[in-house]
Amino acid sequence: MNRRILLVEDEPGLVMTLSDRLRGEGYSVETALDGDKGLTRALNEPFDLIILDVMLPRRNGFDICRSLRQQSRQTPILMLTSRGQVTDTVVGLKLGADDYMTKPFEMIELLARVEALLRRVPDVPTPPVDVYQFGPVKVDFRTAEVDCGNGPVELSALEFRLLRYLIEHRGAILSRDSLLNEVWGYNALASTRTVDVHVAWLRQKIEPNPRYPKYILTVHGLGYKFVG
Numbered sequence: 001m002n003r004r005i006l007l008v009e010d011e012p013g014l015v016m017t018l019s020d021r022l023r024g025e026g027y028s029v030e031t032a033l034d035g036d037k038g039l040t041r042a043l044n045e046p047f048d049l050i051i052l053d054v055m056l057p058r059r060n061g062f063d064i065c066r067s068l069r070q071q072s073r074q075t076p077i078l079m080l081t082s083r084g085q086v087t088d089t090v091v092g093l094k095l096g097a098d099d100y101m102t103k104p105f106e107m108i109e110l111l112a113r114v115e116a117l118l119r120r121v122p123d124v125p126t127p128p129v130d131v132y133q134f135g136p137v138k139v140d141f142r143t144a145e146v147d148c149g150n151g152p153v154e155l156s157a158l159e160f161r162l163l164r165y166l167i168e169h170r171g172a173i174l175s176r177d178s179l180l181n182e183v184w185g186y187n188a189l190a191s192t193r194t195v196d197v198h199v200a201w202l203r204q205k206i207e208p209n210p211r212y213p214k215y216i217l218t219v220h221g222l223g224y225k226f227v228g
C-alpha cells in the first residue's frame with residue numbers, strides 16, 4: 001500500500017514543490033492549505049505521516065499537533081518551523097511532533113527525514129485480500145475505506161490499523177500488550193488503557209450494537225478476539 005502523507009502548508013509554491021517531489025518518490029500526497037482543513041483531514045483520514053507547517057491561517061501547527069495528540073492520533077508529525085525561531089521547535093516537540101525542519105530546507109534532507117519517520121511506523125503485513133467483508137461491513141484495504149452497509153464510516157488512521165490487525169489475526173486471542181506493540185508500535189507513551197479506548201471507539205463505528213459486540217469480542221482477562 002502506498003504511504004499516505006498529509007501536507008498542511010499555506011505557501012502555494014512550497015505545496016507544489018513538496019507534493020511533486022514526494023509523489024515522485026512514490027508517496028501518495030494530500031494537501032490542506034489552512035489549519036482548519038488540515039486538522040479535519042488529519043482527524044478523519046488515515047495518514048502515515050503529517051508534514052505540518054507552524055504558521056498557518058485559521059489554526060496554527062502547534063494547535064493542530066496538540067489536538068491530534070489529545071485525541072490519541074499517533075500519526076508521526078514532521079513540523080516545518082521558521083528560521084530563527086528556536087522556541088518553535090521546542091514547543092513543537094513538547095506538543096508531540098516527532099521531528100522538525102527549519103525553513104528553508106534542502107529537499108533531499110526532508111526526504112530523508114520523511115523516510116526515517118515512515119520507517120518507525122509499524123510494518124503491517126500486506127493483507128491477503130484487497131477487500132474483507134464480515135456481516136454488512138466491508139473493509140477496502142486498498143483505499144482504507146470502511147462501509148457498514150449504509151455508507152462510508154470515517155476511521156482514524158489508528159482505528160484503521162487496529163481493525164486491519166484484528167482482521168489479519170482473526171480468531172486469535174490478542175492481548176492488550178501485543179496490540180500495543182503491533183498497532184501502536186513506536187509510541188511508548190500509550191498504555192493498555194489506550195487499547196480499550198480505541199477498541200470502544202472502533203466498536204461504536206462498526207458494531208451493529210456496540211454494547212453487545214458481535215465481531216470484536218472481549219476475552220475476559222486475556223484481551224480481544226476478532227470473529228467475522
Ligand code: CA
Nearest residue numbers: 010053055056
Ligand atoms: Ca506558513
